[in-house]
Amino acid sequence: MPIRDRETLMDVRHHRAETNGVRLHYVTAGSGPVVLCMHGWPESHRQYLRIIERFADRYRFIAPDLRGCADSDKPFSGYEPKTIAADMLGLLDLEGIDRFHILSHDLGGPPAVALAYLAAGRALSLATIETPFFGLDYPGYVDPRVAYWHLGMHMNMDITHFLVAGREEQYLRHFFRDFAYDPAAVPESEVQAYAEQMRQPGNLRGSLNLYGYIPQIAEQTRQLTAARLTVPMMAWGGRSSFGAHCFDSANAIATEVHGGVIEQCGHWVFQERPDFICDQLDRFWAGKA
Numbered sequence: 170m171p172i173r174d175r176e177t178l179m180d181v182r183h184h185r186a187e188t189n190g191v192r193l194h195y196v197t198a199g200s201g202p203v204v205l206c207m208h209g210w211p212e213s214h215r216q217y218l219r220i221i222e223r224f225a226d227r228y229r230f231i232a233p234d235l236r237g238c239a240d241s242d243k244p245f246s247g248y249e250p251k252t253i254a255a256d257m258l259g260l261l262d263l264e265g266i267d268r269f270h271i272l273s274h275d276l277g278g279p280p281a282v283a284l285a286y287l288a289a290g291r292a293l294s295l296a297t298i299e300t301p302f303f304g305l306d307y308p309g310y311v312d313p314r315v316a317y318w319h320l321g322m323h324m325n326m327d328i329t330h331f332l333v334a335g336r337e338e339q340y341l342r343h344f345f346r347d348f349a350y351d352p353a354a355v356p357e358s359e360v361q362a363y364a365e366q367m368r369q370p371g372n373l374r375g376s377l378n379l380y381g382y383i384p385q386i387a388e389q390t391r392q393l394t395a396a397r398l399t400v401p402m403m404a405w406g407g408r409s410s411f412g413a414h415c416f417d418s419a420n421a422i423a424t425e426v427h428g429g430v431i432e433q434c435g436h437w438v439f440q441e442r443p444d445f446i447c448d449q450l451d452r453f454w455a456g457k458a
Contacts, residue, residue: 179222188259191247194240195233195260199225202293202458203266205257206232207284209275209299210379211341211363213239216274219439223447228270228454233260235277236375239366243375248382250283250389257284267291270454274298274439276379279386282422285400286393293457295423296403296450298438299411302418304387305394309417314383319344323380330374337373338364349435350409359440398423403453405446407434427453 181198196214198221206217214232221230234241236256237248247253257280261269270293273281278300285295301313301320314320323329333340341364345355367373404419405428406412412430419426428449434442 179218179225181218181221186260186263188263189247189252189256191236191244191256192242193233193236193256193260195231197229197231197264199227199229201226201228202454203229203231203261203269204454205261205266205269205271205284206230207253207257207271207273207277207281208232208235208238209273209277210238210376211344211367212274213363213366215359215362216439217272219443220272220447220450223443224450231260231264231266231269233257235280235379237378238372238376239369243371248378249385250280250393251287253280254284254287258288268293268458270457271295272298272450273300275300275436279303279390282398283389283393285398285402286396289398289400292400294401294403294453295398296453297415297419298405298446299407299436300404300415300418301411302390302414302422303383304389304391305418305421306391307417307421310421311414312387313411313414320380320383323377324383326374326377326381329377334373337367341367345437348410349437349441350407350433351435351441354435354441355437394422399425401425401453401457402427403449404428405431405438405449407431407436407438407441409434410436 181196208216213234217232237243271281278297285292342360346352402419402423404415406415416428
């Protein structure tokens with residue numbers, strides 16, 4: 170059954186909330202210790218439906234559309250990691266959540282790292298999956314902008330918008346197929362869902378800010394990581410994508426690190442290797458409530 174139908178199989182509830190000057194759309198499901206999910210580009214809360222379905226009997230999930238994306242507000246500013254982290258803290262406060270796990274993917278990772286630092290006394294763990302780390306400096310570190318052509322292009326938001334608007338489906342299909350080890354891992358129904366989402370007014374422009382703010386992301390990450398992160402951290406990268414970059418970067422900033430490289434896997438870990446990543450999350454979250 171396509172993933173887009175999974176919300177009808179689970180008790181997934183939709184909400185909207187005003188926090189930190191922005192109106193966010195988010196979903197909740199399950200019961201137990203809280204997991205806050207932070208998506209990447211070009212995705213939304215829906216990328217976590219498979220994970221929610223697997224763990225909803227043991228964990229309570231809060232999965233927002235980040236500012237600029239999907240059904241949340243699309244302001245013209247405020248895409249620094251600390252600001253998005255403040256969005257998340259406001260949302261958690263509105264939900265009455267004190268302690269929580271953080272699960273992130275792709276460009277949801279930099280604000281997830283900021284959140285772990287800013288809420289170190291509340292965060293139970295931080296899992297970063299296929300996250301580019303900007304602003305670090307350790308032996309062997311390579312800025313992701315060197316290796317991935319689209320980062321520099323997307324930072325030039327006006328040109329990218331000009332080239333992609335009206336071609337969202339073709340452009341996103343390229344990413345979902347070519348950035349995967351298995352080109353068919355992300356089903357066509359999902360490609361269509363994300364293309365439809367990206368065609369909403371302001372969505373392409375708003376979501377590209379996750380790239381347009383890379384200089385600020387790098388600077389804030391550099392400042393935050395001057396001190397070691399004490400929140401337990403897990404970092405995985407696909408062999409056909411970021412590889413060891415994610416785990417090596419986590420080792421450079423945190424005191425307790427789990428993870429590594431996932432073989433026969435590209436960027437879309439939750440779709441390509443769902444059993445593997447769910448098993449790793451299950452082990453990582455255990456005993457940290």
